[in-house]
Amino acid sequence: MVNYEVTVHTGNLAGAGTVNNVFIKLVGEEGESKQKWLMSVKGVSAVLIGMAPCFNVSCPSSIGKLVLIELNKHRLPLMPEDSWFPAKIVVKSPEGDTYTFPIYRWITGSKVQRFREGRALTVLDDTHHLGRYSRQQELQKRGEDYCWDVYSEGLPHCIKADNPTSLPCEVQFSFTKTTEFFYTATTGLTELKLKGLSCSKKNWNNMDDIKQAFCRHTSISDYVQEHWQEDAFFGYQYLNGVNPALIRRCKTLPSNFPIKDGMVFLSGQGSLSDEMEKGNIFLCDYKLLDGVKENTINGKKQSLTAPLLLLHKTPDDQLKPIAIQLKQVPGEDNPIFVPSDSEYDWLTAKVFVNGADFSHHQLNTHLLRTHLLAEVFAVSLLRNIPMVHPLHKLLVPHTRYTLQINFLARQFLISKTGIFTLYSASGGEGMLTVLKRALSSLTYTSLCIPDDIAERGLESVPNFHYRDDGLKLWDIIYKFVDGVLSHYYKNDAAVEQDTEVQNWISDIFEHGFLSQACTGIPQRFTAVCDLVKFVTMVMFTGSGQHSAVNSGQYDYGGWMPNAPISLQRPPPTKKGTTDQSTLLQTLPDVSTTVQGVSTLWLLSKRSSDFVTLGQYPEEHFSEEVPSKLIKNFQGELEVLTAIIKNRNQALEVPYTYMDPEQVENSVAI
Known part of the structure; x- marks a missing residue:
């Protein structure tokens, strides 16, 4: 008779423990144990929050190298069914080997759950028939x-x-x-x-x-409130x-x-064409918004323009607007405004440019290019890649939390009764x-910051901190991803x-980018470097x-202005027709302002269980090489924070927005 020492680590989360009976079976390459009822010497379940009780599982002889464990639980008579969140299970074999089984997921009901030993294995490296069977069963589920x-x-x-509680337990928000x-x-x-202003449909007086x-x-x-009218801050x-x-640079x-x-004044410098040639002229084109149907708010049709904005880098390295055209089609009723x-x-x-930028930012830059894509990456991962x-x-x-936060965004922000639907100029249709x-215009290269x-x-625009910090952060993530994946994929053929992995990228191409080859998104991976770049993009996004x-x-x-x-008045069609009164009439009314600003407050609020980039409280890797790479990754992020x-x-x-200390691991808000 030989004994296996089993330590059960229950997660330190609210409600993580269980009062149900828990059973375990060890499965090795040469046999398996009987199902063992885990109980303490007091005769009751010992899998309580934050606990790590130890048990012995006896077998007539060694069952060889451990491949997986089977867990299931049953409620006690007269006791309710509950959920259990085991963090990991550590097994010490009679030969002195230690096996770690990372779990980090909620176990509900009484069905048998299988978990693999912590050593990472690609499908090509997973040669044991039990291992292959378990990963097939996992992916099917x-x-x-x-x-x-x-x-x-x-x-x-x-x-x-159907609702947040119908999401799989492992991807739902924590209680906190x-x-x-x-x-x-x-x-x-x-x-x-x-609160007292949320129902007022009046305009702002001043x-x-x-x-x-x-x-x-x-x-x-x-600072914004004080300087928002200044061209340099704009x-x-x-x-x-x-x-x-x-x-983008305008050539x-x-x-x-x-x-x-x-038409434009360039502080006594050369002509506009000369400045374009020198790389000092930049363009922002909101053509994405051209012809978009404007929303109606509080019974009043709103205004949404598609401006063209020209900016100039001055000799003192400031970026200032020098020309604004508020609609895409030039004409006498569409003057070009200048300082x-x-x-x-x-x-x-x-x-009006600020109003257009709000819609462009919220819908394209923020919602589509981070939230919706992150959900596609997550669902594809969970469907196609076993633990x-x-x-x-x-x-x-x-x-973490991406699937639920996106469900809530669809429910409360962009649904028929959502805040952005009701109160933004681009809401609704x-x-x-x-x-x-x-x-349809998104490209793979635009998702990769270099x-x-x-x-x-x-590349050479001064004072571009998003670029400077973002490129450094991308390089750090790339180095980490390259180290991990190159450890498991020794050559391109292995990828x-x-x-x-091929099913994963195929799923992303089909369901995320709707099989549009023009996006440049890979349809399959043929080299390690291709996989490394794509995974870096996923993490960075x-x-x-x-x-x-x-x-x-x-x-x-x-500061709403x-x-x-949203904006209430149409853009001016002639110069000399505006004053403070018309500007106040143009800005959103009081209730619309309040709804918009309170939503930005919610979306900017950091939760107390925020997990900083590079911190992994759940230890999915157990091997020496990836564990060392994680420590190096964390060290390089600390250096970037200091810089x-x-x-x-x-x-x-x-x-501060690219400071790793302020960056969360995932799209969680």
């Missing part, structure tokens, strides 16, 4: 649990679920996350001291009323605000933006139009022959990129 659904034709597909999220959602107006209404400040929102936001993905003016040299126009003509033009696979171990921490256009920066010609376009929403949008959710903090000390407006 996951295919049933994670089904695709179509929210709207022309958009990336999403997980099929649920409590905090819904508390913030229901008390946001109160926290911002705006800017001071707006200032007095908003009592919740951040250091950056205060331009700065295209580099380091919440939508740094639109600006040739678009044919529908008929600017001549005499030398009257104060309110120029300010009104910038406000024992190194890719699952690498990426599953970066899917227009919202779906923008999203479909954005997906390629994206090069394509937009922004090409991995059917699970769900962590650094999401932080860059999400975390500063209240910072830059808490800087990021109006960013040091740089920020000298900045009037610190840029």
Whole structure:
């Protein structure tokens, strides 16, 4: 008779323990144990929250190298059925070997659950028949649990679920996350001291009323309120605000933006063509919004323009707007506004650009390019890659909470009764139009920040902290991913022959990018480097990129005129027709403002169970090499944090959104 020492680690989460009977079976290459009832010496279940009790499982003889364990539980008579969250199970064999079985998932019901030993194995390396059988069974079950659904034709597909509680337990919010999220959602107006204004359909009387209404400040929102009218700060936001993905170097003016040299003032420098040749002229084109049906809010049709904006890098390295055309088609009723126009003509033009930027940012840069894509990556991973696979171990921490937060976004933000549907200029039918256009024009290279920066010609723009921090962060993630995947894939053939990985990318191409080859998204992987780049993009999108376009929403949008959710008046068709009164009539009414700002407050709120990029409280890897690579990864992230903090000390407006210490592992808010 030989004994196996079994230590059961229950997760330190609210409700993680169980009072049900728990049973375990050890399965090895040369046999298996009988089913063992895990109980303490006191005769009751010992799998309580945060506990790690030890048990002996006896076998007549050694069962060889352990392949997997089987767990199941049954409720005691007169006791309720509950859920159990085991973190891991560690088994010490009579030969002195230690096997770790990472679990980190909720076990509900009484069905048998199989878990593999912690050593990562690709499908090619998993040669034992029991191992192959278990991964096939796991993927079959996951295919049933994670089904695709179509929210709207022309958009990336999403997980099929009736409500958040119908999502698989392993991807639902924790009790802490649920409590905090819904508390913030229901008390946001109160926290911002705006509850008494939420039903007012009146226009704002003056800017001071707006200032007095908003009592919740951040250091950056205060700066925005003070400097939002300044051209230099207006331009700065295209580099380091919440939508740094639109600006590009302008080599040739678009044919529908008929600017001549005499129309713009370049501080005594050369001609516009000379400045374009030097790389000092930049363009922001909101053509994605052209012709989109405007929303009707509080019975009034709103205005949504598709501006063209030209910016100039000055000799003192500031980026300033020099021309704005508010509609795509040039004409007498579509003047080109310039800084030398009257104060309110120029300010009104910038406000219309801010309004367009709000819709472009929320729908394209934020919702589509981080949230919806992260969901596609997550569902495809959970459907096609078993827990024992190194890719699952690498990426599953970066899917945390994504499926539920996206379900809630569809339910509360973009549904027929959602906040953005009801209160944004692009809400309703227009919202779906923008999203479909954005997906059809999305490219793989635009999701990879080194390629994206090069394509937009922004390599040498000064004071571009999003670029500087983002490129460093991408390189750190790439090095980590390359180290892990190169450890398991020794050559390109190993990638090409991995059917699970090929099914993963095929699922992403079909359900995320709707089989559009023009996106450049890989349809299969033929080399290790191709897989490394794509996985780096997946991790970067769900962590650094999401932080860059999400975390500063209240910072830059808490002062509403800087990021109006909607605009009430059409754009001016002539110069000299604006003043403070027309500007106030253009800005969203009080209730629309309140709904928009309180939503930005919710979306910017960090939860207490935030998991910082590179921190892995759930230990999916147990081998020495990946464990060492994780430590190196964490060390390099700490160095980047120190570099960013040091740089920020000298900045009037610190840029923190790519600081690894402020970046979450996943799209979780």
